Amino acid sequence: MQAQSKVSILGAGAWGTAVAIALAQRHDVLLWARDAAAVQDMQQARENTHYLKGFPFPAGLQVTADFDAALAHVGQDGLLIASTPVAGMRPLLARLKGRDIPNLVWLCKGFEYETGLLPHQVVREVLGGAVPAGVLSGPSFAQEVARGLPCALTVAAESKWLREMVVSIVHGNGMRVYSCDDVVGVEVGGAVKNIMAIATGCADGLGLGLNARAALITRGLAEITRLGTALGGQASTFMGLTGMGDLILTCTGDLSRNRRVGLGLAEGKPLEQIVADLGHVAEGVPCAKAVRDLALRLAVDMPLTNAVAGVLFDGVPPKTMVAQLLARDPRGE
Ligand SMILES: NC(=O)c1ccc[n+]([C@@H]2O[C@H](COP(=O)([O-])OP(=O)(O)OC[C@H]3O[C@@H](n4cnc5c(N)ncnc54)[C@H](O)[C@@H]3O)[C@@H](O)[C@H]2O)c1
Numbered sequence: 062m063q064a065q066s067k068v069s070i071l072g073a074g075a076w077g078t079a080v081a082i083a084l085a086q087r088h089d090v091l092l093w094a095r096d097a098a099a100v101q102d103m104q105q106a107r108e109n110t111h112y113l114k115g116f117p118f119p120a121g122l123q124v125t126a127d128f129d130a131a132l133a134h135v136g137q138d139g140l141l142i143a144s145t146p147v148a149g150m151r152p153l154l155a156r157l158k159g160r161d162i163p164n165l166v167w168l169c170k171g172f173e174y175e176t177g178l179l180p181h182q183v184v185r186e187v188l189g190g191a192v193p194a195g196v197l198s199g200p201s202f203a204q205e206v207a208r209g210l211p212c213a214l215t216v217a218a219e220s221k222w223l224r225e226m227v228v229s230i231v232h233g234n235g236m237r238v239y240s241c242d243d244v245v246g247v248e249v250g251g252a253v254k255n256i257m258a259i260a261t262g263c264a265d266g267l268g269l270g271l272n273a274r275a276a277l278i279t280r281g282l283a284e285i286t287r288l289g290t291a292l293g294g295q296a297s298t299f300m301g302l303t304g305m306g307d308l309i310l311t312c313t314g315d316l317s318r319n320r321r322v323g324l325g326l327a328e329g330k331p332l333e334q335i336v337a338d339l340g341h342v343a344e345g346v347p348c349a350k351a352v353r354d355l356a357l358r359l360a361v362d363m364p365l366t367n368a369v370a371g372v373l374f375d376g377v378p379p380k381t382m383v384a385q386l387l388a389r390d391p392r393g394e
């Protein structure tokens with residue numbers, strides 16, 4: 062029988078809420094949200110009606126708007142999980158700076174829009190390198206995790222102690238947690254698959270067929286691996302859960318917000334309207350801009366990312382984007 066631990070989850074969007082629901086079956090979980098009115102609503106309704114409607118909170122899950130209480134809850138032995146989008150990491154970390162933090166794991170997938178940094182680089186910039194810190198990622202739709210369906214994730218951290226701690230707390234009840242030390246590889250896979258999901262949604266929305274979908278996913282993986290290895294990630298990581306696994310899920314699963322952005326673009330909807338209709342973050346959008354800039358600086362060839370960024374930011378019609386991709390010169394695989 063697994064020992065019960067104290068876990069605080071910082072950020073009550075769809076994913077933070079789903080992880081809180083899953084972990085609260087076995088642990089004492091406190092979910093923190095910055096919006097006091099949303100917290101009051103969750104406390105009364107015993108569900109997150111805004112971001113994850115229809116999934117009642119188990120008894121082991123409490124909600125708070127008190128940041129100090131969330132930190133005190135984990136003490137020195139519990140686990141602190143940051144579950145904001147990438148854009149929320151820096152402000153969240155600023156609140157953690159100077160505090161006594163025993164450990165930190167984050168769930169976000171992307172590059173920071175303004176700086177092109179990966180989340181672990183933002184963590185290091187704000188908190189320094191002394192806090193045991195790592196990323197938990199992999200193919201995981203919030204709704205399925207909240208329903209208790211099986212999933213497999215990977216925790217990546219330099220600290221073996223932290224990896225083992227995360228596995229000891231999160232692994233179990235249908236949730237398998239693997240571990241590795243390739244933080245860069247895990248973060249790049251999780252970030253860039255969102256761009257490929259926009260591309261695949263676009264292709265599917267245009268009715269380009271299953272052959273085109275398979276081609277996009279495979280060439281997308283090649284592109285992710287090129288960027289990831291240029292940044293110091295290990296090629297084998299991109300064949301694992303946080304690379305190929307999450308790429309397949311997000312490109313093909315209609316629960317994906319990023320895929321739905323692509324489907325909306327293929328319908329000719331304006332990006333602003335698509336994002337507003339989602340009501341959730343679609344990390345592939347800011348990430349496409351950050352990755353296009355980064356790849357240009359590093360001279361890494363990323364035709365699919367460039368094509369997606371062209372549609373998102375330069376007004377290139379999706380059909381023109383496809384024609385441009387198909388017109389590229391042949392090359393060795
Ligand atoms: N939803 C999923 O299925 C899923 C699965 C795995 C990973 N992720 C990743 O997790 C991250 C969060 O996704 P989500 O689905 O929860 O997004 P969401 O759009 O459902 O919710 C975002 C939440 O973050 C909060 N937030 C934003 N900035 C904040 C800040 N500075 N401080 C505190 N809270 C802040 C918002 O108030 C909101 O509650 C993303 O990077 C996403 O890629 C999501």
Ligand SMILES: O=P(O)(O)OC[C@H](O)CO
Nearest residue numbers: 199200201316317318319
């Ligand atoms: O809904 P998306 O596109 O943000 O994807 C959610 C998760 O990252 C899938 O693993």
